[in-house]
Amino acid sequence: MELSVFVDESGDFGEYDYHAPYYIISLVFHNQSNDIQFDLSHFNDELAYLNLSNHCVHAGPIIRSEKEYKGMSLDERRKISCI
Known part of the structure; x- marks a missing residue:
């Protein structure tokens, strides 16, 4: 078995x-x-449902409400991290 x-x-x-x-470790x-x-x-389907098609998720900007997450509420950003 090879484990990544x-x-x-x-x-x-x-x-x-x-x-x-928050401080998180994934x-x-x-x-x-x-x-x-x-x-x-x-x-990817869940991200598309949140209008984030072809999106690369990075936790830091989600937590800090930066870049493309700037206009999102905390609840919307939590949905991304709970997919």
């Missing part, structure tokens, strides 16, 4: 800032012998 592990972190250990109140473990195409298709 993807790790991403976002946030700041510094003083509380209302623009970025881990993805993938057994390379398992096909995840269905899961990726579902993920």
Whole structure:
């Protein structure tokens, strides 16, 4: 078995800032012998439902309400991170 592990972190250990109140760590473990195409298709479908077709998700800008997430509410940004 070949296992791939993807790790991403976002946030700041510094003083509380209302623009970025969270610090998160994401881990993805993938057994390379398992096909995840269905899961990726579902993920992309959910992003399209949120008007984010062909979108690459980066947690930092979502949490800090930056760039393309600037006009989104916290609830809308949470939906992206909970897909």
